[in-house]
Amino acid sequence: MTDQDREDGAEFIERVARVLRAPEVLDDGFERRVMATVRADGGSDRARWRRPFTLTSTPLRALAMAAGFAAIVATGTVGVQRMLGGPGAEGTVATAVNATDTVHVVRFVLAAAGAREVTVVGDFNGWTRGATRLAPVGADGVWSVSLPLGAGRHEYAFVVDGERWVADPLALRHVDEFGTESSILRVGAEVQPGA
Amino acid sequence: MERRPDESLVHAARQGDVSAFGALVHRYRDRHARFAIRMLGSRDDAEDVLQSAFVRAHRHLAKCGDPARFGAWLHRIVVNECRTFATRRGAREQRLVRDDLLLASIEDESAPADVEMRSEVQHALAALPADLREAFLLKHVEELSYAEMVELTGAGESALKMRVKRASDQLRDQLEGIVRND
Numbered sequence: 001m002t003d004q005d006r007e008d009g010a011e012f013i014e015r016v017a018r019v020l021r022a023p024e025v026l027d028d029g030f031e032r033r034v035m036a037t038v039r040a041d042g043g044s045d046r047a048r049w050r051r052p053f054t055l056t057s058t059p060l061r062a063l064a065m066a067a068g069f070a071a072i073v074a075t076g077t078v079g080v081q082r083m084l085g086g087p088g089a090e091g092t093v094a095t096a097v098n099a100t101d102t103v104h105v106v107r108f109v110l111a112a113a114g115a116r117e118v119t120v121v122g123d124f125n126g127w128t129r130g131a132t133r134l135a136p137v138g139a140d141g142v143w144s145v146s147l148p149l150g151a152g153r154h155e156y157a158f159v160v161d162g163e164r165w166v167a168d169p170l171a172l173r174h175v176d177e178f179g180t181e182s183s184i185l186r187v188g189a190e191v192q193p194g195a
Numbered sequence: 196m197e198r199r200p201d202e203s204l205v206h207a208a209r210q211g212d213v214s215a216f217g218a219l220v221h222r223y224r225d226r227h228a229r230f231a232i233r234m235l236g237s238r239d240d241a242e243d244v245l246q247s248a249f250v251r252a253h254r255h256l257a258k259c260g261d262p263a264r265f266g267a268w269l270h271r272i273v274v275n276e277c278r279t280f281a282t283r284r285g286a287r288e289q290r291l292v293r294d295d296l297l298l299a300s301i302e303d304e305s306a307p308a309d310v311e312m313r314s315e316v317q318h319a320l321a322a323l324p325a326d327l328r329e330a331f332l333l334k335h336v337e338e339l340s341y342a343e344m345v346e347l348t349g350a351g352e353s354a355l356k357m358r359v360k361r362a363s364d365q366l367r368d369q370l371e372g373i374v375r376n377d
Contacts (some may be wrong), residue, residue: 013363016370019316024229030242031224035217038340041250127257128211149322157260167259179271180258181347 003076021145104187106149110134113141113161121157124149127158149187157182205262208253216253223266223342224249227273234277236321248276271347274329281325290328312373319369323362331366 108120118134124147125131134143155174158166167173168183175181199218207215229240233283252259252269259268320328333339333347334355341352348355 009363012367013335016366019313020233020320020332020336021229023311024225024238026224026228026242027246031217031220031247034220034224034246034337035213037250038216038253039213041254087332121257127255128206130256142372163261175349176258177322178252178255178258178268179349180260180268193285 039085041156059106104149104151105146106185107146108134108158109137109142109144110160110166111142112142112158112160112166115141115143118143118163119159119161119162120145120147120156124156129162129166134158149185151188152186154185154187155182156185196355200263201265202262205256205259206267207241210258215257219265220249221267230332230337230348231273231277233317233320233336234325234328235280236317240280244276244280245273251276252304267343267347269309274333274347277356278325278329315370316366319366321370323365327358327362327365330355331362334359335363 020182028109070180110118110120112118119130120132121127121129132145132147134145137144155176157180158167159170160166165180167181171183171185173181201219201222204219208219227248228241228247231244232238235244237243248269252272259265261268310364322332323331329348330344330350333344334341339347341355344350344355347353352360
C-alpha cells in the first residue's frame with residue numbers, strides 16, 4: 001500500500017465518521033423517566049446502608065467475638081512488619097484471624113506515609129466512605145482497623161484522604177463492571193487475603 | 196450560572212441529593228446518546244440502555260473511584276450496557292436495525308441525498324460485528340485515544356487497533372462510491 005493509498009483511506013474514514021458524529025438530542029421526557037426510575041429504585045449504596053436494620057446477637061456469638069479480638073492483637077504485629085518491609089514503601093495488607101463459631105475478625109492495615117485520613121470501604125459497610133476509619137499505628141504512617149466479618153467472599157479497598165482509591169497490592173484484584181479495582185478477601189475456614 | 200463540577204455533584208448525590216444526580220443525567224444524556232444510538236442502531240433501544248446505565252450508576256455511585264472523572268466511569272457503564280443489550284438482542288439484530296433505520300430516514304427532513312448517505316453509513320455500521328463497531332465508534336466518532344479505549348473497554352491496545360482497522364476496511368468495502376467528497 002502506498003502513502004497515497006493510506007492517505008485516501010484515512011480521508012474516506014474521516015468522511016464516514018463525520019456523518020456519524022452528528023449530535024443526538026434526547027427529549028426532556030427521557031430525563032423525567034430516568035429520574036422517576038432512580039427515585040423508585042431507592043437510594044445509592046450509601047443511602048441503602050443508612051436504612052435502619054436489626055442486629056441480633058447471642059451470648060455464644062459475643063464470646064466468639066471477644067475471642068476473635070483477642071486473637072487479632074496477637075497477629076496484628078505480624079501484619080505491620082510485613083508491610084514495612086521496604087523503607088518508605090507504601091503498601092497494604094489485610095490480615096485475618098479465624099475465630100471460633102461464625103465470627104471472624106479481620107485486621108486491615110495500610111502503610112500510607114503522609115496521609116491525613118484512611119478509611120476502608122467494602123461490601124461489609126455498603127462502600128460507604130467515612131464509615132470505617134483506620135487509626136494511626138505509631139508514627140510511621142501505618143494505619144489499622146479490625147472488623148468482625150461474616151464468612152465468605154468480601155470485596156474492599158482503601159480510601160486515602162477521602163479521595164484516593166487504593167486496592168490492596170497483596171491481595172487478589174477484582175475489576176468490577178464499572179472499572180473500579182478492588183481487592184478480594186475470603187473469610188472462612190481458610191482466612192487469607194485474596195485466597 | 197457557574198457550572199458545578201462533577202465531583203461536587205457526585206458527593207451530593209452520594210449523600211442522597213437526587214437533584215444533584217439529575218444534574219449529572221442532564222449533563223451526560225446527549226453525550227452518551229450518540230454512542231448508544233450508533234452502537235445499537237435504534238433510538239428506542241438506546242434510550243432503554245441509557246436509562247438502565249443511569250440507574251445502575253446511581254445505585255453504585257459509592258464505587259465511583261474518582262468522582263472528578265464521573266463521565267469516564269459512566270461511559271464505561273454505557274459501553275457495557277450496550278454490549279449486554281446487543282448480545283441479548285442477538286439474531287433479531289439485523290432485521291430490527293434495518294427497520295429502525297428505514298423509519299428514521301422517513302422522518303428525516305434533510306436533503307434526500309444526505310438522508311440516503313446517512314442511512315447507508317448507518318446500515319454499513321450496523322452490519323459490522325459488535326466488537327468492531329464499538330472500537331470504530333470509540334476511535335473515530337467519540338475520538339478517544341487508544342489509551343482511553345484500553346481503560347474503557349479492558350481490551351489490549353493491539354487488539355483494539357486491529358478491530359478499528361478491520362472495521363475501517365469493511366466500511367470502505369461497503370461504502371466506496373456511496374460516501375461523497377464534500
